[in-house]
Amino acid sequence: MSLLNSINLGHLIDKKKIDPAKNPNFPLIQAGSREENMGKSEVQFIPIHHRPEPNSSMCHVQPATCKSSSLQQYLANGFPKNPAGPEEKNEEDNDEAEKPSEIPEGYEKFNHQMAGHLSGNNIGMLKRDGLVLKPIIKRECGDREINFYEQLGRTTDKTMTEMKNFVAKFYGTRRLSVEGETRDFIALEDLVEDFKEPCIMDIKIGRRTWDPDATLEKIRSEERKYQDCKRDLGFCIPGFQVYKLSNNQLVKQGKEFGKSLNKEGAEDAIKTFLNANECNDATAKPCRCLIVQFLAILWRILYWARNQRQYRFYSTSILLAYDARRLREKTKPTPSSSPSSTTSTPSPQSKSDYKFTRKGSLYRPMSLAVLNKNNEGNDRIPTGFSGQLTKEGPILNPQRSSTGAKQPIDVHPIVPSILSDNTWSKSMTSLKRTHSFQNNYDKDVQNRKQNYLHLLDELCDERKSSHWAVVKMIDFAHVFPAENSDVDENYLAGIESLVRVFEELLMESD
Ligand SMILES: Nc1ncnc2c1ncn2[C@@H]1O[C@H](COP(=O)(O)OP(=O)(O)OP(=O)(O)O)[C@@H](O)[C@H]1O
Numbered sequence: 133m134s135l136l137n138s139i140n141l142g143h144l145i146d147k148k149k150i151d152p153a154k155n156p157n158f159p160l161i162q163a164g165s166r167e168e169n170m171g172k173s174e175v176q177f178i179p180i181h182h183r184p185e186p187n188s189s190m191c192h193v194q195p196a197t198c199k200s201s202s203l204q205q206y207l208a209n210g211f212p213k214n215p216a217g218p219e220e221k222n223e224e225d226n227d228e229a230e231k232p233s234e235i236p237e238g239y240e241k242f243n244h245q246m247a248g249h250l251s252g253n254n255i256g257m258l259k260r261d262g263l264v265l266k267p268i269i270k271r272e273c274g275d276r277e278i279n280f281y282e283q284l285g286r287t288t289d290k291t292m293t294e295m296k297n298f299v300a301k302f303y304g305t306r307r308l309s310v311e312g313e314t315r316d317f318i319a320l321e322d323l324v325e326d327f328k329e330p331c332i333m334d335i336k337i338g339r340r341t342w343d344p345d346a347t348l349e350k351i352r353s354e355e356r357k358y359q360d361c362k363r364d365l366g367f368c369i370p371g372f373q374v375y376k377l378s379n380n381q382l383v384k385q386g387k388e389f390g391k392s393l394n395k396e397g398a399e400d401a402i403k404t405f406l407n408a409n410e411c412n413d414a415t416a417k418p419c420r421c422l423i424v425q426f427l428a429i430l431w432r433i434l435y436w437a438r439n440q441r442q443y444r445f446y447s448t449s450i451l452l453a454y455d456a457r458r459l460r461e462k463t464k465p466t467p468s469s470s471p472s473s474t475t476s477t478p479s480p481q482s483k484s485d486y487k488f489t490r491k492g493s494l495y496r497p498m499s500l501a502v503l504n505k506n507n508e509g510n511d512r513i514p515t516g517f518s519g520q521l522t523k524e525g526p527i528l529n530p531q532r533s534s535t536g537a538k539q540p541i542d543v544h545p546i547v548p549s550i551l552s553d554n555t556w557s558k559s560m561t562s563l564k565r566t567h568s569f570q571n572n573y574d575k576d577v578q579n580r581k582q583n584y585l586h587l588l589d590e591l592c593d594e595r596k597s598s599h600w601a602v603v604k605m606i607d608f609a610h611v612f613p614a615e616n617s618d619v620d621e622n623y624l625a626g627i628e629s630l631v632r633v634f635e636e637l638l639m640e641s642d
């Protein structure tokens with residue numbers, strides 16, 4: 133049996149007997165077999181989207197002067213250009229300075245790589261026809277990642293099938309001649325292909341970022357990096373870029389910046405990424421519509437991570453991306469929202485009456501109770517949420533009829549008339565109800581998925597149906613089979629923490 137097959141059949145054999153640390157070849161493919169596989173995979177058809185490149189003039193705009201602390205300044209406007217390193221250069225500089233001489237015909241350099249390896253003379257990932265091509269630098273890492281995508285493609289397991297929703301589509305491998313050398317690449321769906329002004333953040337999940345095969349030296353080097361952030365948040369930020377709405381500048385931050393961040397710095401970086409950290413505007417708030425789009429998927433990944441027991445996801449990342457063009461449209465002041473508008477008469481029960489007031493994390497039962505109760509202790513929005521959160525997720529109350537008799541939970545809640553015109557409230561109601569981690573999750577959530585997506589569409593844009601934010605799991609170079617059937621606590625803790633950060637941003641959002 134090939135080693136590849138032994139992984140595929142991992143759930144049928146006694147996993148306790150598999151100790152990757154004691155099987156240095158596991159899960160490598162036997163010498164030669166990968167070579168044969170390389171280049172054989174066929175490209176599936178992907179439509180080519182012709183779209184204008186982001187306006188290059190955006191990169192010319194100089195950062196606005198900021199009077200706040202230097203970290204704030206860097207977060208808002210980027211580090212000064214030199215001598216800070218290549219990641220602080222703007223996109224145009226990168227094109228100028230690193231123009232690759234020998235990119236194969238028909239391919240382009242992929243300019244939106246936030247982290248990860250470069251090959252040869254600064255050529256990192258390539259792109260073509262809606263695909264990105266990730267260079268295989270270390271054979272064993274490449275083989276592991278390819279194996280993982282192949283297993284995922286074949287899986288019939290329910291939890292792993294669910295995972296396919298969170299992963300870029302895999303299109304096999306490519307062998308290309310780059311700079312006179314033959315190199316192998318992994319072909320993946322380009323997750324930011326459709327974005328006009330792609331804002332992208334790579335968030336590496338887990339306190340532990342080394343795998344069971346790591347040498348002592350590798351363990352030590354990983355433990356030294358992103359120390360504060362990994363310790364306090366269970367994730368770190370190797371890189372991001374953002375098109376700043378305030379000054380139309382593209383800001384890029386790389387590994388060295390990420391390594392300098394502590395918990396507060398990382399949270400600020402996330403706000404910067406969300407265009408919610410304007411140095412000249414202390415009142416800048418995250419866009420609720422954007423946060424909801426991210427959270428909707430992050431919650432599903434959280435639920436998935438609570439269930440998956442087959443793999444250990446070391447050093448994988450969550451890729452967050454959105455289109456600043458759409459955010460700009462969304463945040464444009466409309467006549468009715470303009471303070472000078474004479475036609476907008478505030479309703480006696482305006483949105484602020486329903487503003488969530490909360491201290492601390494949604495993961496504390498008390499804070500959830502506060503979130504959901506008004507001053508009289510009654511349910512603010514009849515979500516059926518009890519105010520109690522177990523490790524398995526929120527507990528829903530059986531509904532009571534006017535006679536006090538318990539009713540089954542209404543899966544199509546009637547939104548009170550006061551809220552019926554408020555898409556946000558409807559979506560929150562739906563989101564909180566679908567954010568059930570009880571056993572009824574699948575039945576409840578999956579059955580109402582269409583309705584739920586519809587609400588999100590409505591929330592994001594009345595006219596356009598497509599979402600403009602993406603959340604995907606990427607980088608499976610260090611995925612190993614689980615040695616026991618426990619959850620991947622390291623991964624789960626990182627995702628829980630990331631969800632918590634976004635839930636807190638949701639409470640701050642406008
Ligand atoms: N499918 C994709 N679509 C768009 N961009 C992607 C995709 N996959 C990866 N990227 C971009 O490429 C970067 C590097 O990807 P990835 O982490 O997979 O590479 P790597 O070389 O394995 O990284 P590392 O050194 O952290 O192991 C990501 O930060 C992201 O910006």
Ligand SMILES: O=P(O)(O)O[C@@H]1[C@@H](O)[C@H](OP(=O)(O)O)[C@@H](OP(=O)(O)O)[C@@H](O)[C@H]1OP(=O)(O)O
Nearest residue numbers: 247248249270273336350357370387447609610
């Ligand atoms: O050293 P860096 O700049 O932090 O980047 C590392 C590095 O690329 C490392 O490769 P290697 O030095 O161990 O060969 C990567 O490890 P893997 O190839 O095993 O994944 C790390 O992932 C990089 O770390 P990071 O991107 O988190 O800074």
